[in-house]
Amino acid sequence: MLTPTITHVIFDMDGLLLDTERIYTLLSGKILERYGKKFDWPLQAKMMGKRTMESAQICVNESGLAGILSPETFVKEREGMLQELLPTCSLLPGVERLVNHLHAKGIPMCVATASCTSHFLLKTQNHSKIFKMMHHVVKGDDPEVKQGKPAPDIFLAALRRFEGIVEASNCLVFEDAPYGMIAAKDAGMLAVMVPGPRPDVSYHEGADQVISSLLEFSPQNWGLPPFQD
Numbered sequence: 001m002l003t004p005t006i007t008h009v010i011f012d013m014d015g016l017l018l019d020t021e022r023i024y025t026l027l028s029g030k031i032l033e034r035y036g037k038k039f040d041w042p043l044q045a046k047m048m049g050k051r052t053m054e055s056a057q058i059c060v061n062e063s064g065l066a067g068i069l070s071p072e073t074f075v076k077e078r079e080g081m082l083q084e085l086l087p088t089c090s091l092l093p094g095v096e097r098l099v100n101h102l103h104a105k106g107i108p109m110c111v112a113t114a115s116c117t118s119h120f121l122l123k124t125q126n127h128s129k130i131f132k133m134m135h136h137v138v139k140g141d142d143p144e145v146k147q148g149k150p151a152p153d154i155f156l157a158a159l160r161r162f163e164g165i166v167e168a169s170n171c172l173v174f175e176d177a178p179y180g181m182i183a184a185k186d187a188g189m190l191a192v193m194v195p196g197p198r199p200d201v202s203y204h205e206g207a208d209q210v211i212s213s214l215l216e217f218s219p220q221n222w223g224l225p226p227f228q229d
């Protein structure tokens with residue numbers, strides 16, 4: 001296979017840069033338990049990458065709680081616990097090494113996340129060093145993002161905000177979520193999936209590569225400068 005020429009990188013955030021999906025899983029499980037329902041991976045897979053109200057609507061509908069629990073109440077019941085737990089999130093393995101490396105080599109990078117601004121600030125407050133190296137961040141509540149993942153809007157908005165004219169085919173997206181993968185591919189980009197600790201390969205569809213963590217990523221396979229270490 002010809003080595004692609006990647007010139008720009010777009011990172012998803014939740015579940016890719018930050019270990020926040022475990023917080024969402026814990027809290028969604030807690031709330032559903034109050035209504036005698038279970039939170040499982042197939043439901044989580046439908047919510048990942050979605051914006052706040054979209055993911056709440058999916059959770060309520062798929063759990064058979066429509067008419068019993070409103071998405072607004074779900075979001076309200078979760079909010080206090082999110083405020084407490086989101087600032088405790090950590091960087092996922094390999095993030096610091098890869099972001100520092102690409103920054104040192106002058107590769108423009110940005111973040112495209114379904115997170116709303118208030119949650120973004122909570123999640124990143126202890127990781128400013130990493131996010132300062134990003135050329136820009138597009139968030140779920142950005143006016144340019146008309147439709148959330150799996151629509152390509154957020155990745156196309158991210159592409160437009162780099163300096164100069166950048167081809168989508170020269171962009172590499174890192175994503176953890178099935179909907180994020182669809183969005184990246186529909187935006188015409190190459191995409192590496194880091195699916196987290198889930199065995200079900202059916203969710204990896206469309207990825208140009210699947211790796212278990214960013215520690216496994218080899219920049220030179222994508223036309224990016226190799227690690228020195």
Ligand SMILES: O=P(O)(O)OC[C@H](O)CO
Pocket residue numbers: 012013014015024047048049050051112113114115116177180
């Ligand atoms: O994976 P992100 O960064 O697009 O955000 C996802 C939602 O906020 C939580 O699943």
Ligand SMILES: [Mg+2]
Pocket residue numbers: 012013014015016048049175176177180
């Ligand atoms: Mg994600």
